[in-house]
Amino acid sequence: MDTNRPGPPDDDRLAQRRGPLAGVVVLDITRVVAGPYCAMLLADMGATVLKVENPSDPDYARGFPPFAGTARKSAFFTQFNRNKQGITLDLKTDEGRALLRALVRKAHVLIENFRPGTMEKLGVGYDELARENPALVYTAISGFGRTGPNSSRPAYDNTGQAAGGLWSMNGYADRPPVRVGTIIGDLSASLYAALGTLAALREAERTGRGQVVDVSQQDSVLSMTENAVVRYTLEQDVAGPLGNDHPFVRPYGQFPCKDGHVFFGGYTDKFWRLSCQIFGTPHLADDPEIDTMDKRFSDAVYTRRILPILDQWFLPHTKAELEQMAGDRVPLTAVKTIAEVVEDPHIAARQMIVDVPVDDRMVRMFGNPVKLSGLGLPQMGAAPDTGADNAAVYGALLGLDRAEVDRLRAAGVL
Template structure:
């Protein structure tokens, strides 16, 4: 199957990718789990996406807009470098094939509600009897234990119950969630971190272990800056719009033709900031003498700065601040970011050939490896595209028709 991928800046190499030789059985759907398994696949792992027959990953059909084929853009975005196998794990034949796959695997990843995998007979306790070296990772809404463990989990709920939404938006306005799915994406990242840690630990013990993470804990753990304010002051952090809790000025400001951001996050930058805006009087104003004073008087500082910024365009202010050594930038929308020269130079948008869609765009690899640059080895798979191949790989080719008749690959 051919595919065209934008040229990577890293040198070509015949060395295997870092996770080559590791096999992942990915039972997850939607976002957090598929993101985790995609990261593992991007680094060379052999990811087998185990999907329910007929429907597959529910994200295949879940978004409100489509491409040319039957799969949604959301599914395409999260499932490159995987092979799709359809298995009905409610049937004896489906479980038998899965157990054979477990014997060949290093990692199992699932995101069912706690207790579901045990009912299906595919929980960690069962699978480690088959393969003691297996690293088994569960991603759920709230974790496998605790009073909230049986609650359904979505990114919105995780952001709300972790405190993230309480500190997002503007004071006195309706609650706002973070536009990026920090619970889902964070859980996928933390699961990857846990899985690879367990794989490294296995080298010493010879045994795998159980990895448990959740959307709630990911969102809460990423609130590490906000919780410092809670414990230092005894008060829960309130929403500040684009401002920073620990530094000022560090936020968005209106110029004559739109908004830009600037960050004077320390005393040196503050003095350079005052020079850049030609307001030396602010540098000597006792209300703004030190960062702690500027944070305490942030609202007044903003009011003092607004008339200054109204006199120039976004581009003019950004250029002026950067020339002075003060971090600043325009507020790009996603199109502007995706089409920027920097994104192009960093190879952060890929063109991938897909068997049903033709050429599709996807985000590139956010971590660059100099010795073993990542590549798109497989486009997002069609549902069940590799089922027969995997059954053959397991040495079960002679049983395929019998297993199919028993419903192992169908609903």
């Protein structure tokens, strides 16, 4: 990090930032999830993240349910924007663009998730901003990336799932494909963007030169298709929906029990033999029709022999009973509802449900899955109101007094 560059704004909330990224200033010019989540992960690890919103068109995720507190603020928005400072800036104005350039001179990272070319049209693309700060790490998240014939296309999370091939693989073979039940295109792009940002930041600290981190939702989703690419390139086998089955190992999937379902992955000879012992059928481990992985994978044998055995093992027991019986010895896990996960003692021990202020309430939401031994539990500050920190940030970073901030606000720049 350039130790000669001014640090974060000197107000109470920012001065208390701690963690490995303390002192790193991030301009977060993103909205919804693909981008805000990336910036939030950096904020959780101590970076000073400035959430930059258009004063007349703020992040519309502020209107996403559920809502909390007397002011009915969005817990969804908070979940992806906690620990940030809020400022406003209209990049369509000359003064707004000038202010962004001034902020860039004080920052280490800028994250944006506009359609490629938008920042350039505004006159504040990477080439322009790098002239203000050659060490700037410029992270751009988009549907299709900054290069290639589709780069200018609009995109949402479902775009990434569709274009990356994952949608076509999800669901059941006898039904139309089903989207993955979460915004995996947005989330995976944010994770890769955070990784790329940290790599580029390390390089900038070493050389004094920044660069563009270009992350696409399509690329991110494609990288999560497991063996589908090599199956196609080697064997021309086009992956399709398999439901809860696996393309080359069995048993490995979801199976019914007394009060729901469990995941069971006892496909290796070692785990199969252990399972036979645990469930009181040790003789099955030496049954010549099902004693090897290859034999158990056969469609006919799996349907006629293995599935009835699994029903015999699992149906008399609850999820909790099965985990108690076998979970410490073989891969057997309850298929849990979100309610069960939130109340899971192991999740609590991992500090993965944290209390975050939303208006006048504390709301439980997911924490940060990255556990650093030197950090402890990251701070969990509220998400900022739109432009709530204009005076503090513009005063500390750019030296603007209250009268100038008020003038810019009245002019629609802030």
